[in-house]
Amino acid sequence: xxxxxxxxxxxxxxxxxxxxSERNFNLESxxxxxxxxxxxxxxxxxxxxxxxEKIKQNSFKDLDILFFSAGSSISKKYAKIxxxxxxxxxxxxxxxxxxxxxPLVVPEINSETLKTNTRLISNPNCTTIISLMAIKxxxxxxxxxRVVATSFQSVSGAGNTxxxxxxxxxxxxxxxxxFKNKVFDRNISFNVIPKIGDFESNLFTQEEMKLQNExxxxxxxxxxxxxxxxxxVPVIRSHSISLNIEFTRKVNLKNIINALxxxxxxxVQDDLDPNLYPTPHDSSNIDDCIAGRIRIDYSQKNTISLxxxxxxxxxxxxxxxxxxxxxxxxKIR
Ligand SMILES: NC(=O)c1ccc[n+]([C@@H]2O[C@H](COP(=O)([O-])OP(=O)(O)OC[C@H]3O[C@@H](n4cnc5c(N)ncnc54)[C@H](OP(=O)(O)O)[C@@H]3O)[C@@H](O)[C@H]2O)c1
Numbered sequence: 001x002x003x004x005x006x007x008x009x010x011x012x013x014x015x016x017x018x019x020x021s022e023r024n025f026n027l028e029s030x031x032x033x034x035x036x037x038x039x040x041x042x043x044x045x046x047x048x049x050x051x052x053e054k055i056k057q058n059s060f061k062d063l064d065i066l067f068f069s070a071g072s073s074i075s076k077k078y079a080k081i082x083x084x085x086x087x088x089x090x091x092x093x094x095x096x097x098x099x100x101x102x103p104l105v106v107p108e109i110n111s112e113t114l115k116t117n118t119r120l121i122s123n124p125n126c127t128t129i130i131s132l133m134a135i136k137x138x139x140x141x142x143x144x145x146r147v148v149a150t151s152f153q154s155v156s157g158a159g160n161t162x163x164x165x166x167x168x169x170x171x172x173x174x175x176x177x178x179f180k181n182k183v184f185d186r187n188i189s190f191n192v193i194p195k196i197g198d199f200e201s202n203l204f205t206q207e208e209m210k211l212q213n214e215x216x217x218x219x220x221x222x223x224x225x226x227x228x229x230x231x232x233v234p235v236i237r238s239h240s241i242s243l244n245i246e247f248t249r250k251v252n253l254k255n256i257i258n259a260l261x262x263x264x265x266x267x268v269q270d271d272l273d274p275n276l277y278p279t280p281h282d283s284s285n286i287d288d289c290i291a292g293r294i295r296i297d298y299s300q301k302n303t304i305s306l307x308x309x310x311x312x313x314x315x316x317x318x319x320x321x322x323x324x325x326x327x328x329x330x331k332i333r
């Protein structure tokens with residue numbers, strides 16, 4: 001496989017490079033692309049020093065799989081060109097996620113939608129992936145009527161500049177200095193911001209609508225009612241989501257926990273005795289999402305609450321994209 005990464009210097013691009021080496025992807029070659037400011041920069045891949053290139057019209061000619069992680073406008077500009085050159089495109093942006101002909105894939109959930117004759121595949125929104133890693137095994141156990149999701153999303157969800165802004169803002173606040181926020185709508189240090197993406201005409205934010213619309217597409221379930229509030233918090237890495245799930249019939253807590261334990265890609269950390277529950281620190285830099293605080297919601301019939309954390313740069317973006325590439329590689333071979 002000859003691989004390319006557009007956005008190779010970014011939070012997701014860097015993680016894709018790490019994962020390709022960690023998982024022995026068996027590459028023939030790898031080429032890296034970023035914005036003009038990074039052209040010529042050296043990035044280590046195993047023992048090689050790779051040079052970041054500028055994207056040109058003929059850049060994608062000799063590539064088999066191309067990861068896009070440079071935002072929607074770059075994907076819209078170059079993804080078609082890459083496909084015309086015969087590449088499989090795995091896109092991390094939201095540009096094509098809801099297009100009818102573009103599979104939106106979480107390999108553990110809907111790998112059957114991945115076909116070798118489809119050259120463009122979308123990677124879902126990070127909060128959607130992590131939420132669905134907990135929702136899917138429960139949906140297989142019992143029909144779900146409604147989900148109320150509240151997310152606590154780390155600053156690296158906004159890329160490397162998000163991390164930089166939290167650190168600088170926090171230092172300024174500690175020294176009682178003013179800090180002018182650029183990435184986030186408000187100062188993020190010692191704060192939480194209940195707005196990710198722009199507001200839509202229905203008063204939800206873009207991030208909240210992604211969670212609703214993408215979940216329905218991935219689960220192939222238009223009947224599932226999901227409502228979300230998505231919140232940015234001053235955490236560097238890993239998103240957390242509080243889920244309140246109403247089923248169509250009574251569920252048993254033991255069966256819920258077993259269903260989560262048996263699902264590939266999620267583990268359970270939930271025990272009162274050693275005070276065990278997962279936080280974003282526990283899921284950072286690991287592949288699995290972690291569920292905990294699993295309990296019956298006594299305020300309403302057939303309902304449970306739980307908490308799930310996941311590394312949104314890994315499973316929420318880079319790992320999911322690499323898993324898609326691995327599935328494609330295995331189908332093509
Ligand atoms: N961060 C997450 O947790 C996450 C999760 C899911 C999906 N995503 C999606 O993944 C994509 C990348 O996000 P990120 O967090 O990695 O962002 P990031 O850290 O800001 O990185 C952006 C990357 O895009 C490159 N880029 C910017 N303008 C470009 C141009 N004109 N031509 C070529 N490359 C250009 C940047 O290159 P320079 O370094 O040269 O500027 C950098 O490599 C976005 O679509 C985002 O929505 C991110």
